[in-house]
Amino acid sequence: xxxxxISADVGQSPIxxxxxxxxxxxxxxxxxxxxxxxxxVILPLFTLVVSSFQVLDSGGFDTTWGLDNYKTLFTDxxxxxxxxxxxxISAGSTVVATFFGVSLAWINARTNSPGRDRMEPFNxxxxxxxxxxxxxxxxxxxxxxxGLLNSWAHDxxxxxxxLLNVDNIYGVIWVTGLFFSPLVYLFVVxxxxxxxxxxxxxxxxxxxxxxxxxxxxTLPLVAPGILSGAxxxxxxSAGDFGVPFKLCAPYGWQTLTTQIFSKAVGDDANQYLxxxxxxxxxxxxxxxxxxxxxxxxPRSFTTVTGKGFRPNVIDxxxxxxxxxxxxxxFILFAVVLPIFCLLVVSLHPVWQxxxxxxxxxxxxxxxxxxxxxxxxxxxxxxxxxxSFILAFLGATIAMILSLVxxxxxxxxxxxxxxxxxxxxxxxxxxxxxxLAMGVLVTYIKTPIYATLWIILxxxxxxFFPYGQRNVSSVMLAISEELDQSSRMAGxxxxxxxxxITIPLLKPGIFAGWVLLFIIFLRELSMSIILYxxxxxxxxxxxxxxxxxxxxxxxxxxxxxxxxxxxxxVFVFRRVAGREALTA
Amino acid sequence: xxxxxxxxxxxxxxxxxxxxxVKGLVKWFGADRAVDDVSFGVPKGKFLTLLxxxxxxxxxxxxxxxxxxxxxxxxxxxxxxxxxxxxxGIFLAPEKRDIGMVFQxxxxxxxxxxxxxxxxxxEIRKIERSEIDARVADVLRLVGLGQMADKLATQLSGGxxxxxxxxxxxxxxxxxxxxxxxxxxxxxxxxEQMRLELKRIxxxxxxxxxxxxxxxxxxxxxxxxxIVMSKGRIQQKGGPREIYARPVNAYVSNxxxxxxxxxxxxxxxxxxxxxxxxxxxGGRIAQLPCRLGVGMxxxxxxxxxxxxxxxxxxxxxxxxxxxxxxxxxxxxxxNCIDCRVRWGEFEWKVMAHPRAGLKAGEKVYLRLDPExxxxxxx
Numbered sequence: 001x002x003x004x005x006i007s008a009d010v011g012q013s014p015i016x017x018x019x020x021x022x023x024x025x026x027x028x029x030x031x032x033x034x035x036x037x038x039x040x041v042i043l044p045l046f047t048l049v050v051s052s053f054q055v056l057d058s059g060g061f062d063t064t065w066g067l068d069n070y071k072t073l074f075t076d077x078x079x080x081x082x083x084x085x086x087x088x089i090s091a092g093s094t095v096v097a098t099f100f101g102v103s104l105a106w107i108n109a110r111t112n113s114p115g116r117d118r119m120e121p122f123n124x125x126x127x128x129x130x131x132x133x134x135x136x137x138x139x140x141x142x143x144x145x146x147g148l149l150n151s152w153a154h155d156x157x158x159x160x161x162x163l164l165n166v167d168n169i170y171g172v173i174w175v176t177g178l179f180f181s182p183l184v185y186l187f188v189v190x191x192x193x194x195x196x197x198x199x200x201x202x203x204x205x206x207x208x209x210x211x212x213x214x215x216x217x218t219l220p221l222v223a224p225g226i227l228s229g230a231x232x233x234x235x236x237s238a239g240d241f242g243v244p245f246k247l248c249a250p251y252g253w254q255t256l257t258t259q260i261f262s263k264a265v266g267d268d269a270n271q272y273l274x275x276x277x278x279x280x281x282x283x284x285x286x287x288x289x290x291x292x293x294x295x296x297x298p299r300s301f302t303t304v305t306g307k308g309f310r311p312n313v314i315d316x317x318x319x320x321x322x323x324x325x326x327x328x329x330f331i332l333f334a335v336v337l338p339i340f341c342l343l344v345v346s347l348h349p350v351w352q353x354x355x356x357x358x359x360x361x362x363x364x365x366x367x368x369x370x371x372x373x374x375x376x377x378x379x380x381x382x383x384x385x386x387s388f389i390l391a392f393l394g395a396t397i398a399m400i401l402s403l404v405x406x407x408x409x410x411x412x413x414x415x416x417x418x419x420x421x422x423x424x425x426x427x428x429x430x431x432x433x434x435l436a437m438g439v440l441v442t443y444i445k446t447p448i449y450a451t452l453w454i455i456l457x458x459x460x461x462x463f464f465p466y467g468q469r470n471v472s473s474v475m476l477a478i479s480e481e482l483d484q485s486s487r488m489a490g491x492x493x494x495x496x497x498x499x500i501t502i503p504l505l506k507p508g509i510f511a512g513w514v515l516l517f518i519i520f521l522r523e524l525s526m527s528i529i530l531y532x533x534x535x536x537x538x539x540x541x542x543x544x545x546x547x548x549x550x551x552x553x554x555x556x557x558x559x560x561x562x563x564x565x566x567x568x569v570f571v572f573r574r575v576a577g578r579e580a581l582t583a
Numbered sequence: 584x585x586x587x588x589x590x591x592x593x594x595x596x597x598x599x600x601x602x603x604x605v606k607g608l609v610k611w612f613g614a615d616r617a618v619d620d621v622s623f624g625v626p627k628g629k630f631l632t633l634l635x636x637x638x639x640x641x642x643x644x645x646x647x648x649x650x651x652x653x654x655x656x657x658x659x660x661x662x663x664x665x666x667x668x669x670x671x672g673i674f675l676a677p678e679k680r681d682i683g684m685v686f687q688x689x690x691x692x693x694x695x696x697x698x699x700x701x702x703x704x705x706e707i708r709k710i711e712r713s714e715i716d717a718r719v720a721d722v723l724r725l726v727g728l729g730q731m732a733d734k735l736a737t738q739l740s741g742g743x744x745x746x747x748x749x750x751x752x753x754x755x756x757x758x759x760x761x762x763x764x765x766x767x768x769x770x771x772x773x774x775e776q777m778r779l780e781l782k783r784i785x786x787x788x789x790x791x792x793x794x795x796x797x798x799x800x801x802x803x804x805x806x807x808x809x810i811v812m813s814k815g816r817i818q819q820k821g822g823p824r825e826i827y828a829r830p831v832n833a834y835v836s837n838x839x840x841x842x843x844x845x846x847x848x849x850x851x852x853x854x855x856x857x858x859x860x861x862x863x864x865g866g867r868i869a870q871l872p873c874r875l876g877v878g879m880x881x882x883x884x885x886x887x888x889x890x891x892x893x894x895x896x897x898x899x900x901x902x903x904x905x906x907x908x909x910x911x912x913x914x915x916x917x918n919c920i921d922c923r924v925r926w927g928e929f930e931w932k933v934m935a936h937p938r939a940g941l942k943a944g945e946k947v948y949l950r951l952d953p954e955x956x957x958x959x960x961x
Contacts, residue, residue: 024676481690484651487677488684488761489704489751499703503694 026493030412033404034420040461041423044438045430048282051441052275069276079277082254086238086281089172089255093237096177098230100330101184109192111316113323120189121573123327126334127182128569130522132242132539133558135175137338139246140345140353140551142166148341151353171247176237178334183236184229191225192218197312210314224296231292235285239431241525242539246546256281257433257525264437264529271441278434289429339562346556364556368545377549380557382534383541386452390537391520394459395467395513401460402467402512407501410475411483424465435462436529450532458526463519467512474508507575514572518565602627602791603648603759608657610643617643619815621657625791625808630782632794632802635812635838641795644812645761648793649684650677662758678707683752683790684761687768689744691736697723697747698732704755718754725784726750742773749781753788760785760792766801778804799839803827811835831876832960836888843889843931847871849879849958860887860958865928869906872953876960885958891934893955896922896947898939906931906949913941924949 052070054063073079104123108116126134142149142164153159166174199221203213241257249258256277263274316323345351347360366373371381405424409417427435439458440449448454482504486496502509524539531540538561545554601624610618618640625631633641646652648659650666653674659666661682666675683704691700698719705715723729726746731739739747745765752760765781766774782805785792796802802809803823811818811826811834819826819835830836833844847862850870858875861868871887879885900907908926913935920941924931931949935941 479688479690481686481688482692484649484677485684485686485690485748485751486692486703487651488649488680488682490678490681490707490755491703492676492678495707500692504692 024493026412029404029493030408033401033408036401037405037420037423040457041426044435044442044461045282045426047442048275048278048434048438051272052279054272054275056270056272063272069273072273073276073280078254079256079259082256082259083280085169085244085248085253086256088169089176089244090234090237092170092173093176093180094230094234096173097180097184097233098226100178100181101229101233102188102226104181104327104330105185105189105192107323107327109189110312111314111320111323113316113320113327115324116327119327119331122331122335123185124182125331125566125569126179127186128518128522128565128572129179129335129562130242130524130539130542130558130565131176131179131240132246132524133342133522133542133562134179134334134338135172135243135246136542136546136551136554136558137341138166138171138175140351140555141337141341142171144251146351146353146551148344148353148355149337167247167251169248169253172244172253175247176240176243177233178330179243180233180236181330181334183232184226187225187229187232188222191222195221200312228292228296231288231296235288235429235431238281238285239433239525241433241528242543245543257431260433260437261528264440271437271444274437275441278437282430282434285431285434286426286429289425293425339559342555342559342562345552346559348552351551351555364553365560368541368553368557369560377541377545377553379533379536379544380541380553383536383538383544383557384560386455386535387521387538390452390456390459391517394456394463394520395516397456398460398464398467398516399471399509399513401464402471403502403505403509405464405468406471406475407497410472411480424468427462428465430462432458432462432523432525433529436526439526440529450535452535455527455530455535455537458530459520459523462526463516466519467516470512470515471505471508474505478504510575511572514568514575518568518572521568522561522565601625602629602662603631603793604658604660605644605648606658606660608644608647608659609655610640610647610652611655612643616815618647618654621812621815621817623810623817623820625793627791628789629807630785630792630794630805632796632806632809633812634796634799634802634809635818636797638814639812640815641797641812642763643815645763645793645795648759649682649761650675650680681755681758682761683755683757683759685745685748685752685763685765687764689741689748689765689768691739691744691747691751693735693737696733696735697728697739697750700736700747701750701754704751708755719750722750722754725753725787727780741769742777745769745777746780749784753784753790756788757790760790762792762794762796764796767796767798774801781805803839811838813838828955829957830888830959833886833888836886836957836959841891841932843887843891843894843929845887845929846961847885847887847958849875849881849883849885852881857953858958860885862887864926867906867927867929869904871904871951871956873956873958874954875958878960879958884961886961888957888959889951889955891921891932892919893952894931894933895950895952896924896933896935896939896941897950898941898945898947900948901950904950906951908947908949910941910943910945910947913943922947 053065053067055066055068056063107113108120108123139146141147144162144165144167147162147164149164150162153163165171195218200213200217203217208216239257241261244253244255245258245261249255260274260277260281262268263270263277344355346364347362348356349359349361349363367375367377368380369384370376371385405420409421436458439454439461443449443454448457483496483501486500487493491499522539523537524543527537527540528543531537536544542554542557542561545557603625605624606622608618608621609616621640621644633644635641643652647654648666654667654669656669658668661680665673666680667673701719701722702715705718720732723732726749728743728746728750731743736744736747748765766777769777778801794805806823808820809823809826810820813834819831826835827839830839836842837844845862845864847860850859850861852858852875853872856875858873858879858881859870860873861870873887906926908924908931910922911925911930912923914921915937918937920935920937920939922933922935922941924933924947926949933949941947
């Protein structure tokens with residue numbers, strides 16, 4: 001704004017001032033972003049609801065309106081069983097993840113277990129890796145036919161037959177539970193660390209013993225965190241596609257997500273039935289997330305005062321070594337063994353559940369990494385390039401959106417901001433595969449279908465709330481007066497955003513960007529619905545290799561993805577610190 | 584064309600001679616009228632304080648002038664320029680109002696140095712770099728931060744941030760300065776020092792100022808004029824002496840300083856503005872000669888207001904009308920004795936002369952000066 005403009009505007013007639021006062025930068029930006037967010041979130045879900053009531057006729061061309069899709073959910077030969085399997089897997093994974101998450105959080109936050117300061121980054125690594133890749137690794141570690149652990153058991157312990165078999169529903173529960181343990185851990189460790197020690201001390205002074213204090217004070221205070229984490233794990237497991245696809249679907253256990261997938265792209269594709277199944281899954285998850293957000297999450301804030309406390313540390317005596325061993329085994333199962341297995345398998349031309357040193361070769365990496373080689377596998381090399389494009393563009397666009405949305409939620413008041421706040425919670429409640437079905441049925445007849453753009457759109461819709469929460473948490477900590485004083489200094493809304501708000505939010509914006517970059521690099525359940533030949537992503541490449549090639553090539557690409565993700569995690573920890581994750 | 588010449592040409596005061604003119608301001612928050620028909624004016628170069636407890640509408644009024652809130656009705660005009668008039672659909676964006684503002688939290692941007700903070704309003708106005716540097720140096724010297732220019736805002740103490748915020752507000756020589764409780768985050772000693780400092784600087788730069796505070800001492804020290812607000816309405820407007828000596832109602836009397844407030848009824852008007860008021864307190868009745876406030880006719884319900892320093896207490900009955908009471912507390916403060924005197928059910932607060940030598944349990948005679956005994960609106 002120049003001085004000339006200031007004085008010129010002041011002198012304008014009331015008529016043009018009236019016009020100018022309505023069309024401000026702020027109002028225009030608010031309108032545009034509201035429309036984009038509303039369209040991106042509401043449109044796919046609306047279309048999903050509508051198409052679930054469209055019934056495909058026997059010829060497979062025309063549709064009529066009706067409830068037949070929903071009837072099929074009950075009468076179909078496979079779907080009811082898939083439903084039960086999904087519930088079993090979710091419940092089982094929740095138990096496993098809660099067991100590991102809570103005990104590890106307690107060990108790290110409140111006991112004198114050795115090395116507890118060094119463990120946390122490793123405990124969180126599975127959070128950033130792809131559970132699908134975890135399933136591939138565990139398949140090669142303890143599969144029914146090809147397990148490395150099984151052959152070691154045979155060689156060193158003399159066990160006959162297969163000691164372990166993860167190629168079933170229990171394997172899915174084990175791998176999913178392991179990989180989602182950090183979710184529970186993150187929800188619990190914060191409240192354990194920041195709990196005012198005087199709460200426990202005052203219980204002790206009334207004569208309550210250690211155990212009684214833990215049961216009557218500590219546990220109830222942490223319970224909302226545990227419950228929040230458990231619900232998130234339940235919902236995430238129910239919506240997970242990769243693990244059941246790898247470990248149980250090939251052996252006769254279908255889940256809702258594997259069924260939705262086959263209805264979306266399989267030979268007997270029927271998007272309308274897929275939409276109805278997505279609705280069934282979505283309704284359950286949204287209901288659970290709604291309970292978590294509106295009843296449980298608000299309570300967990302009452303346990304922490306926000307001040308930095310040095311929490312009471314419990315002396316475990318000799319048991320501390322057991323706690324240490326427990327923590328190490330978790331890292332072994334969730335991080336070390338899987339990555340070691342991927343590496344070993346990827347270096348063999350053929351995997352026979354044995355390490356054969358003379359066979360080791362980098363040939364698999366050449367075929368999956370180097371697209372200029374004549375014998376490269378296109379789905380794999382496409383996947384690498386596309387994923388980086390999607391992750392970079394997606395994270396950037398989503399953070400711009402997050403910034404404006406956070407600004408409107410926290411800096412403007414009224415109906416619009418509350419609506420936006422709500423719209424930002426909605427996508428979190430839907431599993432990726434459900435939202436992807438919505439995006440697919442919405443845009444299937446538009447030019448963006450079968451392009452990278454439809455995947456980009458899906459990613460941003462589903463995941464921008466994660467970035468938005470990163471920005472919001474920083475924005476809440478910054479006084480609104482910092483913005484206002486810039487306006488008073490004569491800067492326009494946009495100049496204020498550019499020179500004051502964004503520089504102050506930089507840490508939150510960058511942390512959110514890296515987090516989204518990581519999420520997009522490993523995303524599977526949306527990409528698998530929305531990709532076509534040529535728009536494969538990294539995870540779709542892994543899917544392609546595991547489906548049409550062999551385990552060694554699959555492991556090579558999985559290893560590439562894992563290394564890239566680990567590098568990103570390292571960067572993320574450097575810029576964001578541990579607190580950013582819990583936002 | 585420079586800002587100075589074009590703005591100067593329009594810098595008219597309104598018919599009433601006011602540089603800042605607020606008329607019929609109304610602001611709703613949900614179902615609450617946060618500001619309820621507030622009108623006032625500020626002459627050019629003067630320092631006006633909006634004084635009241637939290638929730639009285641003073642900050643909302645200030646935010647409305649700044650343009651950080653839209654108002655629901657009324658008109659705000661500064662230097663002849665209409666800032667906002669919802670009836671005509673006029674709302675000038677905050678950045679176009681040419682106002683300097685000092686916030687409660689100082690709002691010094693932590694990612695910039697002190698000099699960058701202060702230079703910001705000038706950069707926004709596209710002023711040449713050499714002039715910016717000169718003016719920033721000048722204004723930093725004026726507020727006593729000459730040595731601090733290159734420090735980051737986060738390295739400053741509270742008082743220094745305060746000075747930096749003031750420098751940033753005045754550097755562009757705005758039409759109007761707004762202060763939103765700027766001293767409330769400082770400790771007592773620093774606050775007392777900054778009051779005088781702020782007043783000195785405002786006087787030196789001569790910019791018309793509106794100051795919001797809940798601290799009556801601050802208002803008395805700094806202001807040319809004070810507006811006492813309560814529940815979104817103006818209770819009284821006047822100079823510090825006038826507000827203190829001639830409060831129009833019990834609320835103002837109680838809010839500014841300490842006062843003995845006793846319910847009563849006007850029984851006779853003896854001369855213009857003079858009369859007798861009958862007060863009762865638990866069986867004790869007295870008729871006190873008073874100055875009558877506006878609208879106090881014979882028979883009117885009233886409250887009499889007497890400052891503790893205007894009550895004379897002695898152990899001897901010197902004759903003439905006086906109230907006989909009992910000292911229930913006497914605290915020796917050096918320059919006076921802070922007493923509580925029971926008279927019926929009422930406890931008089933009395934600031935007695937140290938030589939009066941009053942002690943708890945003694946009988947005492949209170950004499951009220953009719954010139955300083957006010958009958959005000961209840």
